[in-house]
Amino acid sequence: EIVLTQSPGTLSLSPGERATLSCRASQSVSSTFLAWYQQKPGQAPRLLIYGASTRATGIPDRFSGSGSGTDFTLTISRLEPEDFAVYYCQQYGRSPRGFGGGTKVEIK
Amino acid sequence: QVQLVQSGAEVKKPGASVKVSCMASGYTFTTYYMHWVRQAPGQGLEWMGIINPSGGSTSYAQKFQGRVTMTRDTSTSTVYMELSSLRSEDTAVYYCARECTGVVMALGYWGQGTLVTVSS
Numbered sequence: 535e536i537v538l539t540q541s542p543g544t545l546s547l548s549p550g551e552r553a554t555l556s557c558r559a560s561q562s563v564s565s566t567f568l569a570w571y572q573q574k575p576g577q578a579p580r581l582l583i584y585g586a587s588t589r590a591t592g593i594p595d596r597f598s599g600s601g602s603g604t605d606f607t608l609t610i611s612r613l614e615p616e617d618f619a620v621y622y623c624q625q626y627g628r629s630p631r632g633f634g635g636g637t638k639v640e641i642k
Numbered sequence: 643q644v645q646l647v648q649s650g651a652e653v654k655k656p657g658a659s660v661k662v663s664c665m666a667s668g669y670t671f672t673t674y675y676m677h678w679v680r681q682a683p684g685q686g687l688e689w690m691g692i693i694n695p696s697g698g699s700t701s702y703a704q705k706f707q708g709r710v711t712m713t714r715d716t717s718t719s720t721v722y723m724e725l726s727s728l729r730s731e732d733t734a735v736y737y738c739a740r741e742c743t744g745v746v747m748a749l750g751y752w753g754q755g756t757l758v759t760v761s762s
Binding site for chain 2 (some may be wrong): 579633
């Protein structure tokens with residue numbers, strides 16, 4: 535089973551700042567099968583990035599994904615007020631298609 | 643537009659079973675795989691399993707093997723997730739989620755979630 539570890543657990547930043555979120559896998563993950571989701575309180579998750587770096591439909595270009603092998607990164611170039619949320623990575627190349635533990639991006 | 647509408651909240655006693663439904667609309671039901679993901683209060687997302695709405699084949703996370711059953715009804719475009727032998731740790735919001743496309747298997751569409759509370 536591939537275990538995904540996200541860091542940091544919490545990121546305290548101000549609007550306009552850059553956010554860098556990490557997702558590390560216990561085994562190599564094909565970049566084709568790595569996704570990032572955003573979840574706000576009381577809402578279902580929303581797909582942001584798939585294939586490690588492709589933005590889903592309607593996702594602003596301030597969100598970008600990168601990485602390969604065991605190390606993946608989600609970057610939010612300039613935080614907007616609506617970006618403060620919890621972010622999860624997921625690998626969907628092998629079963630079980632597990633998620634990371636999440637990174638909370640909070641307002642400083 | 644794609645919509646996944648789930649059944650309402652449930653309260654169950656330990657040892658009981660719960661069956662959550664997810665009705666799909668806005669696309670051809672049998673074309674895309676459906677997943678179930680749960681989230682305990684204040685916790686992260688946990689993948690439970692996947693069902694192919696076309697043939698009904700399933701694959702479950704080992705943690706839930708023997709306790710979970712995913713089925714579908716093509717006549718109503720509905721998938722179901724039944725979890726048995728409930729315990730307090732199963733208290734969570736349960737989501738159905740559809741893959742984006744046959745090639746992009748990330749979860750692009752989500753139901754609104756169903757809260758299942760297990761309490762004596």
